[in-house]
Amino acid sequence: MPNRKRVPPAPFFILNDLFTEYYRKIRYAKKKGQLIAWATIGMPKNIFFAMDIIPVYPQFHAAFQSTRGKTRHIFRNIESKYEIPHDICGEVKSMMGTILSGERLSFGLPEPDFVLSGNGACGAAAKGLDFLSRYMKAPLFFCDFPFVSTDRAQEHALEYVKTQLEEIIASIEGTYGVKFDEKEYHRLMENEYKALIVWREILKLCARNPAPVNAMDLYLFFMPFIILEPVDDAFLEMLIKLYNDLFVRCKTDGERLEGTDRNTHEIRLLWDILPVYHKMNFFMEIFQAYNANVVMSTYLVGNSFYPESMSLKFQYPLDKRQIAGALKNAPADGIEKYYNISLEQDANRPIEQRKRLIKKIVRDFNIQGVVMHMDRTCRPMSLPQYELMKYIQESLNVPAMLFHADSMDERYFSDAQISTRLEAFLEGLSGSRR
Amino acid sequence: MSRNQHILEAHRVVNNPYGFIRAGLDERQRYIGYNCLFVPEEILHAAGCIPVRILGKHTGMDISEKYIPSQCCEFVKNIISSFDKGIFSFLEAAAFGFCCDTMQVASSILKERRLVEIFQLNIPTKFGGESARNYLIKEIDRFRKSVEERLNITIREEALSESTRIYRENDRLLRQLKDFRNTFSESLSASDFLAVLSMGYFIPKETHNAYLKELLKVLTTKDGDFNKPAGSRKKRIILSGFLNNDIDLVRRIENLGVSIVDDDLCEGSRYMSACDESESSPVQVVADRLLSRYCPVKNGFETDYSERLISRYRENAAQGIVIFLYRFCDPQYMEYAMAKPNLADKDIPTLVLEPVIDGDNFKQIETRLEAFIESL
Numbered sequence: 183m184p185n186r187k188r189v190p191p192a193p194f195f196i197l198n199d200l201f202t203e204y205y206r207k208i209r210y211a212k213k214k215g216q217l218i219a220w221a222t223i224g225m226p227k228n229i230f231f232a233m234d235i236i237p238v239y240p241q242f243h244a245a246f247q248s249t250r251g252k253t254r255h256i257f258r259n260i261e262s263k264y265e266i267p268h269d270i271c272g273e274v275k276s277m278m279g280t281i282l283s284g285e286r287l288s289f290g291l292p293e294p295d296f297v298l299s300g301n302g303a304c305g306a307a308a309k310g311l312d313f314l315s316r317y318m319k320a321p322l323f324f325c326d327f328p329f330v331s332t333d334r335a336q337e338h339a340l341e342y343v344k345t346q347l348e349e350i351i352a353s354i355e356g357t358y359g360v361k362f363d364e365k366e367y368h369r370l371m372e373n374e375y376k377a378l379i380v381w382r383e384i385l386k387l388c389a390r391n392p393a394p395v396n397a398m399d400l401y402l403f404f405m406p407f408i409i410l411e412p413v414d415d416a417f418l419e420m421l422i423k424l425y426n427d428l429f430v431r432c433k434t435d436g437e438r439l440e441g442t443d444r445n446t447h448e449i450r451l452l453w454d455i456l457p458v459y460h461k462m463n464f465f466m467e468i469f470q471a472y473n474a475n476v477v478m479s480t481y482l483v484g485n486s487f488y489p490e491s492m493s494l495k496f497q498y499p500l501d502k503r504q505i506a507g508a509l510k511n512a513p514a515d516g517i518e519k520y521y522n523i524s525l526e527q528d529a530n531r532p533i534e535q536r537k538r539l540i541k542k543i544v545r546d547f548n549i550q551g552v553v554m555h556m557d558r559t560c561r562p563m564s565l566p567q568y569e570l571m572k573y574i575q576e577s578l579n580v581p582a583m584l585f586h587a588d589s590m591d592e593r594y595f596s597d598a599q600i601s602t603r604l605e606a607f608l609e610g611l612s613g614s615r616r
Numbered sequence: 617m618s619r620n621q622h623i624l625e626a627h628r629v630v631n632n633p634y635g636f637i638r639a640g641l642d643e644r645q646r647y648i649g650y651n652c653l654f655v656p657e658e659i660l661h662a663a664g665c666i667p668v669r670i671l672g673k674h675t676g677m678d679i680s681e682k683y684i685p686s687q688c689c690e691f692v693k694n695i696i697s698s699f700d701k702g703i704f705s706f707l708e709a710a711a712f713g714f715c716c717d718t719m720q721v722a723s724s725i726l727k728e729r730r731l732v733e734i735f736q737l738n739i740p741t742k743f744g745g746e747s748a749r750n751y752l753i754k755e756i757d758r759f760r761k762s763v764e765e766r767l768n769i770t771i772r773e774e775a776l777s778e779s780t781r782i783y784r785e786n787d788r789l790l791r792q793l794k795d796f797r798n799t800f801s802e803s804l805s806a807s808d809f810l811a812v813l814s815m816g817y818f819i820p821k822e823t824h825n826a827y828l829k830e831l832l833k834v835l836t837t838k839d840g841d842f843n844k845p846a847g848s849r850k851k852r853i854i855l856s857g858f859l860n861n862d863i864d865l866v867r868r869i870e871n872l873g874v875s876i877v878d879d880d881l882c883e884g885s886r887y888m889s890a891c892d893e894s895e896s897s898p899v900q901v902v903a904d905r906l907l908s909r910y911c912p913v914k915n916g917f918e919t920d921y922s923e924r925l926i927s928r929y930r931e932n933a934a935q936g937i938v939i940f941l942y943r944f945c946d947p948q949y950m951e952y953a954m955a956k957p958n959l960a961d962k963d964i965p966t967l968v969l970e971p972v973i974d975g976d977n978f979k980q981i982e983t984r985l986e987a988f989i990e991s992l
Contacts (some may be wrong), residue, residue, distance in 0.1 A: 232622075265968065266953050269687060270946045301741050305717050305913070308741075310951035312917060316954055324917045326741040326748065329714050339738070349747065387792035533724040545666075558687050561946065562717040565688055569725055584687075 190399050193423040197402055204410055209290045211236050215331045217358055221293040222311050223408055224302035231411045232367035233360045238411045246274035248459040248590045257591060259283040264348055271588025272559035274310035278472055288432050302327030323350045330531050340522055347357050371535050376505050380421040383496060387428045389547045392448045393477040394431035398457055404482055426499045432540035449474035449611045452543055454554040455563045456589040468601060472608035478547045533566045537573050551611045552582040557589045583607040622831045630863055633818040634703055640705055648923060649710035653887050653909055654739040656902045657945035662771045663780040669817035672860035672973035675701055683725050689944040692722040692974045699731040709733035716913050717946055726975040735762050740824055743907045745916040752903045761831050776898040782821050787889045789828035796835055796848050802848055806876030809869040809885050814861050843847040853992045854928055856880035857940035860973055868978055874989055877932040922955035929964055935967040
């Protein structure tokens, strides 16, 4: 069986630089008199960047800490001291625990001038930041993102979110003497939209057989969409390099595997929701041993980032000129739609829509099996998974396995149990192809 | 009817509410369930239905894990189990207000599995300001249209206006009862008060109003033998949180020798709205009634849970607060974590207990309660 060694995408070092720069910037922001706001994931960052405020996302930081195995003692501390049960969201426990345990945040994160909280990703994170705002005596600005029960948010729901954001902007302007720069906001949104075009093309490459990368390696590349200011071309350039790197891989793999039976190339998997941050290598090793590849994840495409069929006809090597052209030829309402999409939230959706998303991925990415991480940390995303699994197995006729773990909390992970189940699942998938 | 007969009648309803409804089921009557105190019952009432509150009850055995994993709050698991077992078979549909992420998932599952016809309603998570009110009004309108479409009826404006009047009267009568209890807490135990209040979740509102009027008349009669002002030597506590209307548990707590002088329970006093007479349209009145209610999951961002508890504690000269929370209820636990330091700063003793719905863990609760009461 042609088995390719896992090679992380080349632009990892650029990504690393971007994050290092991000942390450097927020560390020195205070000295420069810039305002720092701690925010929940899902708060539309570009609005605040356009006010010369730096939104910092403690949830992202929590995930980062978990990857580095730094959360265990924080959890114990917070659970015993503050009567916070062990079974609430690990991201919330981690971000609260770092403050409550008296430990300074690593990388010298500054304390916030105020807190921006929204319940779009979930109610637990919003409560967590509410807690921190009270504890650190930092004012709280809260935005309510209603549940989206239809394909796109209804007009009155969007109106509600827009009105609240306008109120928040006015309130911050009045209190802190900063100004919302509308022109800058549109510039940032346009930059981000350009990045989104490339991201969608990158995801499209993963539909090829074999896929050029394990999608688990793409999670970090997705993070800049959530936290970074798309102020200059650094992020875009990184994505272009990533695209070109993966494009070359596709070509090389194509040549290498020419004439072989495509069914034997790899076991193509879909990963449902978040990775287990503290066990990335554990999974990668098992996947590699079985020549399995996570070619896509529901988290990476969501409802907003799906690579819809838009024929952009990019030429290798991709460059900024082609993207500018693509932007010009993009549907006229593309960016307007993106403005609204940025106000909608993926977690805030019914099971029906998640089923539709999975169906599309299974079809477009030629998925042979689905690995479902039932993440104790994320209740809104994990509670419907029994229903989703039933749908995948019975309606889509695709094998699926489900395991319980916690993306943040190592205590809920059993190496032996999970490896046995995953290996049996992959064994079954390879057997069924023989 | 005497005072005791009135109270017994309330207990008869709430002891087995869904059995009570089934026993007196009227084939021509439409019953619609609702899951949360933020669902606009008036719309269902104006549609000619009897709104029935969905609360967790013993189902014999939890079978919810056919549908939803175990890291889910017990209330939601119990709702799913109950629908699966046909306990709510008399309901034509159920209205789900999205009070939390988990409840939203539950309604999606019930809908997908066709266990019941579902009406969904978004409830804003912040109650202050015009934007939330405007949004809620539009959501109530949307909810009204979906009820009209599914039930194939038209809800007339006059009917809705009449329903809001009936519900406001219910609020007024419940407040009178609560005022009476504040003065004569020895005359109406907390378990009796909760039974009287919550029987309104399972019978037509007009019937409940008539019942409350009669009861108030009996209670406030000058020659009533039972009215004794508060003043016993019992330790005074307040209950907060959510108990799924487990009146028996409240009674057993009272039997430990404490006086439950007030409650801040979801199925208890939090149900009472503070809505004045207004010239607003019926839908606006409905929205304002809902916005006047409190739930730490919803409007905790504007109303500090600890301050709410502190004011109740002081008004009632209480000595401790017992908070009931269900496992896996992240938002309520977070609110408690936020409230705890403030309560501790003010030397207000608190105890958190985790009740169970499909079982009885009273022995564990009892030991902890006894120790808590002793420490007061």
